[in-house]
Structures are given as C-alpha cells and as structure tokens.
Amino acid sequence: MILKINNIEVKYHEVILVIKGVSIEVPDGGIVALLGANGAGKSTTLKAISGLLNHEDGEVTDGSIEFMGERIDKMRAEKIAKMGIVQVIEGRRVFEHLTVEQNLKVGAHMKKKGGRSIKEGLEMVYNYFPRLKEKRNEIAGFISGGEQQMTVVGRALMTSPKLILLDEPSMGLAPLLIHEIFNIITRLQKDENISILLVEQNVKLALNVAPYAYVMENGRIVMNDTAEKLRQNPDIKDFYLGLKDHGGRKSFRDVKHYKRRKRWLT
C-alpha cells in the first residue's frame, strides 16, 4: 500500500465537521476511485492528503494518513509534494497568464537530485499529450478546456510524482475528450507506475478505469468494493448509473424520487 488513510476526521474552522472517519487504501501502482455526490467530502479528502487543507483553514483532527509508511497528516503542503504526492485540483486551474510550456516548467521547479531534467520532463509530457506541443507557446488562459485539463495533468507529471490525486478530470468536457484523457491516465499508470486516487462524478467511467472504488456520502465511506461488484450493486445502479434493478434504462416517466431510500444513509 502506497497510501493508507486511517479513520480520519476533518474539521473546517475548528467547528465544521466535514469528514467523519474515512479510511482509504491505495495500492502501489494502482488506481482507486472515490465516488459520491456533490458535497460528500471527496475533494476535502484529497486536500487532507495533499496538505492543501491547511490553506483553507481546515485540519485533520483525528486518525492518520500514511504515505509509504510515513505519517504526513501534519506536514506542510510543499513537503508532501516533495515526497511525491501531487494533487490535480478540480476546475482545470492552469496558471492563466503563463504559456503552456511555462505552466509545465513550474511543475518541474523542485528539481530533485538525480531526477530527470526539465527538458526530459517536457519531452515525456509532450509524448503523452502531443496536442500540448502544438500549443506550447500559447497563453494557457486562452486554450480550450480539454487542453487546459491536459496542461494541468502534464504539470502534475512534471513533478515526477508517485501518487496523483485527480479531482474530477472529466468536469465540463466533451465525451470524446474525456475518453482521450482517461486513456492517457490509464497509460500513465501502467507505463510510469504512478498510483492514482481518482475522484469522479461520472461513475460509469470511473468504474471502467479503476478496479477498486469507495463510495462517499455525507463525509463517510458507505461502500467499498471492486468495480465489478459495485456495478452489480442495486443501489449503485439506481442512484449513480441510472439503471433499474434488472438492468434496463430508467425512464423519467416513472421516476419516484424517494421510492427507495438509500439504506446506508441514516
């Protein structure tokens, strides 16, 4: 296990309890998906890992986070990043006023001893995202949404990470582009042996990519299983995949919203 989250609790502003006992494990070189509705606490969980939480006045108040056997839940964000965890925050946050290539270069700013050079890093990223090579001298604020997402993922790659925390890479993108980006992500995981913790709203897609997934609701993990089993789970089918129990497509005609209660919600 490269990452072990053990029963953490997160509070914002010292009073608002948003994560209530979450445990997640990510295997070395594996992809794990974290699913759930808006406001379930997925992004907060990622921020707790990467240490960005401190910058939003949040804090891990209980439990522990271990990365390669070392506790990181009290560390500063830049130190965690140096250890090899990089978060791709949601919403395609490129550095808008820099060019694409400068964006990537910022990713490589913390050169490690014996690591690859900036030039090699750039080459690797352009190899995965050929489209970025064409756009490398353009201002990142003006390229298309898909290209921005590629820039952000490429920038994360430049840090030579061991674990990438990917927050909703599909948000607001065209289906074809999403497909392309997810293909690249799986390639990355295989070729570069990078572990990935993926947060997604698009459950169908996430379960295709990740062999194992956790489902979050209201700051808790309510379910975790292999993708195969989750796909068969009647609740998942009903609430996330929009299918009826026996597999057919749900019709909006017979929507009765709360006919079935989420049993795992109390």
Added chain:
Amino acid sequence: MELFLMALTTGIMVGGIYALVAIGWVIIYKCSGVLNLAMGEMTLIGAYISLTFYSMGLPFLLALLISLIIGLLLGILTERVFLDKLIGEPVLAVIMVTVGLSFFFKGMVELIWGTDTRVFTPPVFSMEPFHIGQIIIGQVYLWSFVAAIILLIIFVCFFKYTRWGLAMQATADDEMAALSIGVSARFVYAAAWSIAFMAAGVGGTLLGNINGLNISVGYLGLLVLPAVVLGGLNSIPGAIVGGIAIGLLQNFSGVYLDSYFPGGVKEIAPFAFMAIFLLFKPHGFWGWERIERV
C-alpha cells in the same frame, strides 16, 4: 524650448528613481496580490542603512551592497514574522498588515536615526553636471536612471527564464494550484519581499543623494502608486514606463501649471492624472486582465 527640454530630461531621470520603487511594489503585487502600503518606509530603511555605512567611511558601492544584503535579510524576516501566518488568508487582511508594518517601520526609523535631515557627506556624486548640447543633467539623476534600467533588465530576465521567477508568477496567478504542485508559498513571499526591500533601498539611497534624507522620503512610496497603477499593477516594464511618466508629469506640471495653480500642483498632478486615466483603462497599460472564458 530650453525649459521644455530641461523638464523633459529631469522628468525622465527622476522617473528612473520612481521606477525603482515601483518595481518593488509590482513584485510584491505580482506574487501575492497584495498592495504593500509599507513600501515608502522600506525605501527609508534601505536609504538610512546605506547612509549609515557610507558615513562610517565605506565606499559608496560597498555601503549600497551592505544595504542590499540587509534588505534581503529584512525581507525574509518580515515574511517569517508577520506574513507567514497570513498565507491563505484574504488579501485585504494582508494589506491591513502592511499598513501596520508601515507605521512600525516608520517608528523604528525615527527611533534609530532620528528625524533630522541627514545628507551623504562627502557627496557621492560630483556636483558637476553633464552637458548634452544645451541640456544640463545632474550626475545623480543620470546614475539613477542607469541603475533603474539595469535592474529592469535583471528582473525581467529573472521572471521570464528562471524557475524561481516562474514559480513566483505561478503563485500570483493561482496560489492553490501552485501549492498543489509543491511551490513553497513561504519561499515565494520571502523572495518577493526581499527583492522589494532591495529595489526600494536602491531607490531611497539615490533619492537621499539628491535632497538629503529625512522621514519625508517615505512619502515616495505613496507617490509611486500612480506610477504602478499606470503601468498595470503586475507588469515590471509597466512600472518603469509608469515611473518615468509620473516623473515627466510632475516636472511638466511644475514648470507649466505652477503659475496658474500656485503651490504644490506638482504633488497632486500625478494623482489627478491617475484618477482620470483609470476611468479609461482600469488595468493600466500592461496589467493582467482577468481572463474570462465564455
């Protein structure tokens, strides 16, 4: 005509000094989005430090170098003591802290160096002016201008080509995203404040050479604000052009408007101009416009 040329050259040269201080202002804004209202006092501190060492008999350049080094340390110290806790807090809170800092610095300066006007003795630059055709330029002004240009080139290269410079710009653009890929916000802010301290110190020292040094040199910090706004708050070339523009504006209004509006039109002309200018170009000449995608 001669009067016009005189006002023109003096304006450009004094503008060089304004530009130096404006660079300090821009660098802090560029990296953290903070308007540093303690800029004037930082000029004072740098100037007094080099004056002290110069009075002790050290060569001028060495005194200036020492003030640069102390400026660097003070920048790091300021970040560690006052601003480290504020990373991630609203920008307005940080701006208020800089107001507090400006009072604190001013108090320290008065405590250490007193309030009397002090001059660089013996004068650093010879009083013998340069003659270019009919125009006469004081040496101080000329050197200030040269220093400003050199620093401009250094800073532009720093931001464009070094990874630290890029990291600083990235932090300015999106602090959270920069943090997520391991840019250390503490380092960026410490670097920004150090650079600002150093640029301000050079500006203050040069200005102290012109008129002598007292607490009122600190008002330079505020006077430079129109220059910064004019050039765009996060553009270094903008700061240079803005500084020179303000220098020109001051000198021309001093020469031509003083007879109509006697008394101090020189001081307020830049601000009046800034207010009108902002009506038409709210981002300044080279400021970052918010990139909004539709």
